[in-house]
Every structure is written in C-alpha cells, then in structure tokens.
Amino acid sequence: MSTSQMKKATKTIAALAAGVALASSSFAAFSAEKLVIESWRNDDSKIWSDVIIPEFNKSHPEIEVVFAPTTPADYVPVLNAKLKAGTAGDLITCKPFDASLSLYNKGHLDSLNGLDGLENFSDVAKSAWITDDGANPFCLPMASVIHGFIYNKEIFEELNLSVPKTESEFFKVLETIKSESRYTPLVMGTADQWEAATMGFQNVGPNYWKGEEGRKNLISGKDKLSDPQYVKVWEHMSKWGPYMGRGYEAQKYSDSQNLFTLGRGAIYPAGSWDISTFNTQADFKFGAFYPPTPDGQDTCYISDHTDIALGLNSAGKNKKAAKTFLTWMASKEFASLYSNQLPGFFSLSDHKIKVKDPVAQEFLSWRGQCKQTIRNSYQILSRGEPNLENELWNVSVQVLNGTMKAQAAGDQAEKSLANWYKPHQ
C-alpha cells in the first residue's frame, strides 16, 4: 500500500467513524423523547396516529409517540416475550385484573402512586388495576365497554318489529324474523370461541345472576356455577342455535361483522366497541337494546366492563415523558377525544363529557336504567389452572353448538374452578 493509498484509507475510516458517531448521537437525542405504546387494539391504530397523537403533540411537541399494536389474539404472548427480552415499549396497554396484576408482581409495571391526574378516576374505575391491598394502582384506566344487542333498524321496520324488553319477547322477535324473512335472525358464530362467552354468556348472564351481587357471591364461594341462576343462562343460550346462521359453527368474528354490515342479519350480540366498525361499514341505520330481562323481572343488569388501561413499563427508558403522556391521558381533553373518536369505548374518568354518536349514547343511557357489573371471570377467578375465562369459552361454545346441556356446562365450569379455588372446594 502506498502512502497516498494509506492516507485515503485512513480518511475513509475516519469519515465512517464520524458518520457512525453522528448517527448514533442523533439517534440518542431522538430516542430520548420517543414513546412506544404496546396495544392489542390494531383496529384503532389509524385514530391514534391521525388524531390522538397529533392532538397530544400540540401541547407536547417535544415527545414523539408511536402506537405499535399487535393483533388481539397475539397480544399477551407477544407482550410477554418482549417484556422478558427487555424490548417492550414504554407504555403497556393493560387487560383488566389478574393478567396485569401478574405483570406488576413480576416487576414489569411501575406503581402509579402519586401520578398527576390519577385523582380524576373513581375507586370503581381503578379497581381493575390495583393491588389486592388497594395500595398500588399500576395502570391508568382508559375505558369501559358495554354489552348489548345491536339491531338493523331497517329490517325491524320492514317486518314491523319492536325492540324486545323481555326474554319471551326476544325469542318471539327471533322467531318472526326466521319465519317471515330470509335474514339471519341472530348474527354470531362459534368458530373463534370468545364471542360465545363474551357476547353470549357475559352479555345476557348478569340478568340471571343479579350483576355485582352474583359476581361477588361467586368469588366468595357462596354461589356456584352449577347453581340454577347460572344454568339458566346456558339454558337461554341453548335456544339461540336455531336462530343463528347456517353453519355458524364455522363462522368467525369477522364473518359475523361482515354478515351484519352487509344487511343480511337482523340482530347482532355486541360489545359497544363494534359501533365504530359498523359506523364505517354499514350503510343502514342501526340501533341497540340491552339484554332482555327474564320474564317477570323488573330490574335489568348490564355488563359495563372496565376493559382497557395504560401502564408504565418499569424497564422503559423515557419514564418522565411516559408519565407526562399518562397525565395528559387523565385530562378531560383526552377523555372527550377518545370517547368520541372511538365510540363504544367509554371513558372511565370522572370528567363530564358529551358522547355524540347516537348508538354510543344509547349504550350509555342504560347506565341510568340498569344496574352495572363487570365480567365475572376476570377478577381473581382466572388466576389458576384451568383458567375460568378459557373454560367459559369452551362450555359456552358447546352449549351454542348443541353438543352440551346447560346443566353439564355449569357442572364442568364449577368442577374446574373448584380444582384450584379454595372457596369453591
């Protein structure tokens, strides 16, 4: 190598080194204020990146926020893998109760004690993301979802039907749709399994087990899943089969959404989060009614489930910026933005906000008419093996498919709960 060549080589290396140094330092400056949000709500990513984050940047331009969702079914496994490897984002979307509590116990989430803005949430709102002793809240509550039935108003008008209030009215409406039209009366499938428990069991169930009262008795062990009030829920569901579409055993959640938004089905057992999907896809008017009460029962009960919250990754690098973001999320501004951009997710904060979407308003109005409860399998009862939530999916699907009797479903669910849960032994 001649000296000139040598010089050239040295220069190149120096330039490269400088380049690398520059790149890494600028990267460091860049990442100091960058927040990544882990979430399972991939349906919402457009709203986050186009509306919510720009709104946050108006007041905090120095913090860059990235919404990085995974598909719902993969969220828990992917998140756990990322947390173990130390590559998870700064903010973690929390499932209610035990799943997130276990993340806190393993040291993956920070306690949010003393966070500005936490005072805007009631104890009920916080109850899903707090340690058993009530000392350490570990996620900032975002929203709850309400269950009910969404119906196609045009089909109801065409067949001259009115909204059913009681169970027998409900089945009369279904029978009319079945015998007098070609529409699918009840739009739901059992292929994905979770709808059977979530939109079926947890939707119509609270009316039978008397909401919070029954849920607490189940936790204390006073009531058993094989008791009549639970078996009646599965008995009710066992009558759904004939009104569900042909081949509903192989119908997936997305199939059901399409079937309803194409106007081929009349009644859709829903979670309020479906509203935003239907708003963009359905070109007909739709409304909602709460789960019909058993005949002769005056009080109605609805599932108003504390569903989603945001926690702080204890291994995150930008905790200060993350806390700023969480505090902003506790503001009235965010509550109003979130509830209106994603109708069907109802803010859990104490701020008085106005929800503009008519169907979301309908769902909200039930809070005044009915007693509220949350899904009974989420608090404490899914801590062991086999897990009650998965068990409810399984037996509810079998009841809907007609391969299991209601009493057998109750017996099996009770047996698996009693297997590990002391108050039921």
Place this chain on the structure above:
Amino acid sequence: MTTIRAKKAFPWHIIFFLGPGLLIYLTVSVYPLLDTLRLSLYNEEYNGDLTFTGLSNFSKLLFDVVWSDPFWNATWNNLKFFVVHMLIQNPIGLLLAVLLSSPKLRMRNSYRTLIFLPTMLSVVIIGFVWQLLLSPLWGITENFMWDIGLGNYFDAWLGKESSALFTLSLISVWQFVGLPMMLIYAALLSIPDELIDASVVDGSSAWQTFYNIKLPLIMPTIGMVSILTFVANFNAFELIYTVKGALAGPNFSTDIMGTLFYRTFFGFQLQEGSLTMGAAVATLMFLVILVGVALYLFLFQRRVQRFAL
C-alpha cells in the same frame, strides 16, 4: 526420515471448515434444546423467580387430570393427524410419483409444478383460502356440491367437533402431498431402465413390475418419507393455529401438541404463560419424536434391504 517429518501437522483446515457450521448449530440448536430440558426441571414463582423442583412438572403433566387430560387429548389428536397423513398423503404421493414417472405421460413438468405449488405457499395463506372455500357463508364448496348432486352432505366441517380435525388433516395433506411425490419420483427415476426392460422381457405385467421391481427399490425412500411425515406432524402447529386459534376448538377437538405447547408456554387470553411448564411440554414432544424415530431406526431402517443400482 526424521520423526518430526513423520508426525502429521495438526489438521487446522478441518476446524476451519467445520467451525462456523458447528458454532451456529451449537448456539441455535443444541444450546436451546439443553436449556429447554433444564428449564423443565424448574418452577416459576409468581414474581418470576425460578426454583428447582425436579420432575414435578412432568408428574403434573402426566398424572394431574387438569394437565394430563389436555396432554393425552393432544397426543391422541396428533396421532390421528399423523395416521391421516400416512394413510392418505403418502399413498397418494406414491401414486402421483408413479404416474409422473410413466413415460407415456405428457406435460409432466406442468403437473409436477402444479402439485408441488401448495407446498411452497405459506400455511397462513393455505388456512385462509381453505377457510373461505369451506365457509358455509361465502364458500363455493356448497354450490359445487349441489351441482354434483351431493349438496345435502355439505356441512360446516371446520366447526364441528366430529369433523374439524379430519378436515384440517386433509387440508394439510392437500398442501404437503407434493413432498412425498417429489422424493419418490426422484427415487423412481434413478431405477435403471435395464431392470425394467428385463422384467418386461421376462413377461411380468405392469403391476408385477411395480410390485416386484420398483417398490423394493424405492422402499428406503418410502421409509424416509414416513419418518419425515412423523416428525413434521408431531411438530405441526401453524395450520391449526391459523384456522382454529390457540384454543383449538371446538372443545379442543383439534388440539395437537404444538397448540398445547403454545398455550402453555406463551399463555392465552387470561391464561398465563409458564416458561417452565412450557419447557416440560416441549421436552415431552421431543421425547415422543425421539421414541418414534428410534423405533423407526431399529424396526425398519436396519431391516430394509438396499440394492446397489
């Protein structure tokens, strides 16, 4: 000649050439396997700490009904999955290979490519396409069956407890039938024409030629295809996961060892994942495959006759 000259130089080149491959093999294959075996002997506390518990994970998995029922159910389903492949995929593969190797067949390369095509597609695509085809809502299968007069027999096969596993097995057969076909086809091509000619001259029929000449010669390949099928089936996961999800419904009728492992290791919905229990399931999967391969080696591989061609 001096003693120094007689002593061979250390064969550095062997290390040089083996090194990179060996290193990759050790780090991404041997180490994870050994660490899985180690992890299966521990228990994960609620705060994430690991404590040594010996064989307790295995005794739980095999004798505690909460774990043993799903485990044996998955093993049994996996066996059915394998039997369908052995009884349907491999014979069809053999048949296709024999047809392809027939000298009278025209456009043989097109057939070969078309039949092999699904094997190269992603399982996710296969699962999606077949779900659409078989969907009672949007699928074309129902109309097709009415057209050929079998409409009454159409059902939501993928959703029924009685038929879901068999349907999924057939989808998998459809996808992978190209592999045994290719391997057996290659073996058939390597049979010298003289042998075939000689048997024809000796007056044997086409069937006799196949049964007495070709089949014994491709037996080692068929053995290899069988063991590959066994290993692939007991490691299967993607198709079931894509079509039925990790809960492998209805009522776990499509649950195989791969999906059971996924649920146990990564967790599902509210079920928490367990590193150590997952490792125990993985270890048992490894043992099942190990026993299967060992049986094959001792009972088949050592007895099969090989012919120098």
